[in-house]
Structures are given as structure tokens and as C-alpha cells.
Amino acid sequence: MVTLTINGKLVRAREGEMLLDAIRREGIEIPATCQHEAVEPYGACRLCTVEITKADWGGWKNHVTSCLYPVQEGLIVSTHSEDVIRIRKTILDLFLARCPNAELIQNMAAEYGITRTSYEEVPDGNDCILCGLCTRVCDKMGFQAISTVGRGHGKEVAPPLGEAPPDCVGCLACAQICPTNYIKFTDDGTTRTIWGREFELVKCETTGQPTITKEFAAYLVKHRNIPEDYFTRCDSAHREELAKTMGRITHWGRQEEA
């Protein structure tokens, strides 16, 4: 364990853990749009910047991205110093120029007193803040179906060559993790559409409800050792089955006691 100071309070933290985790554990809110427990930290948004110093640094201070900076013995951290607020405001101002219609950014910027960007708005700016969560989660799942393409204002997340991605299995992890809801998908009956590609959904044999795509089911069966028929039942059918099994076990227990 290490001991550090966060906003004037002595705090204990696990060696190797990132500053952002220790900060959050203290109940301190700081924006961190590219961080998610499902994927490794990446340091894309820089909104989680904090100020650090140490007693023996002779007054020297540094600004670091707390999601990527490990805790250290004796570290003195300020999450809302004047300089930190100024840095966050500049970043949010820039985000607001790139994504003027992204509600997440609008709300965060408003919390820091910014309602309009002081930069020139990107024409046709979309809601992608380039946090990289979607590409990282897709990579982590083992698909690598999408990536960041283009440069400057034209940078965006897209499938290779802008075509329906052949490696996508329609798992929706990218859409679910996206903090701005930029990634759109539709489920229409047993057809799912995402990234311009259509998938057929497996149908629950009990309730008739669609479960997951055939491609994702095949992947999970092959790589995660999940029984082949698992996806032919939806969650509520599985719950019902479990309840029946529990009922039978309880009944047997009572019979044995009698």
C-alpha cells in the first residue's frame, strides 16, 4: 500500500493502481470520458488531468492524466486546482467545437461554465469524441472490426474502407460502451443492423424473443466454451429454468428432512 494526499486528505491506495481509481474511491468527481473498467486506460481525452507534486519537489508541479498515472508514496494531488480547471475548460471548449451537438460534452462543458465554444465549430461536427472506447472494446473482444481512420477534423471511427466490416459479429459492445451514443444500430425482429451490416438474431425457443446474433453465438461457443444450445433460450427463459430447478432442489430438501 502507498499513502498519498488527495485534495488535502491522506489516502491509502494499492501499489500499481491508477490515480483516477484512488480519486474516485474518495468520491471526487472528475471527467474521464475515455476511461472504462472494461478496457485498458488510453489517455485520449485528457479530461482526467490532475495536478501533482511532492513535498521534496521544491514547489514544482506537474499535470498528468490520472487514468494513466500510478499512485506513488507521498504524492500530493489536486483535482480542482486553478490550473487544472483551466486545462479542463480548454479541452471541453475544443470538444464543443468538434462535437457541438454531443449532449455529454454540452453537459460537461456547462458544469465548467462553458455554453458556447470559443473556437470555430467543425462544420458537420458529429458526436464522436474519439475516445477510442469502441475500438478498444472491439479489439479486446477479439474482433478488431473497426478502427480510427482519417486525420484532423476528418478523423472518425469506421470499419475498414468504410464498408460493412467482415470481422464484425454484431455483439453491440461498441455501441453500448460509446459515451455519446454515436454508434447506431437497429434490431428489427430477428434482424440486427450495425456498421452497415445485417445480422440474423438467434430466436429463443421458449419465448420467441431474439437473443444474440448467430455470428456472436458461434464465436462464444467456439472461444468461450459456452454450450451450443445456450443461446436458443433468452434470459427470462434461463431465469425461469433456474427458478424451476431451485424449486425442485428445495422440494427434494424438504422431502429428505421429513
Ligand code: SF4
Ligand atoms: S458490434 Fe462489431 S464492431 Fe462493434 S464491438 Fe461488436 S464486433 Fe466490434
Ligand code: SF4
Ligand atoms: S464512436 Fe463513441 S466510443 Fe467510439 S470513439 Fe467515438 S465517441 Fe468514443
Ligand code: FES
Ligand atoms: S480518462 Fe484519462 S485521458 Fe481520458
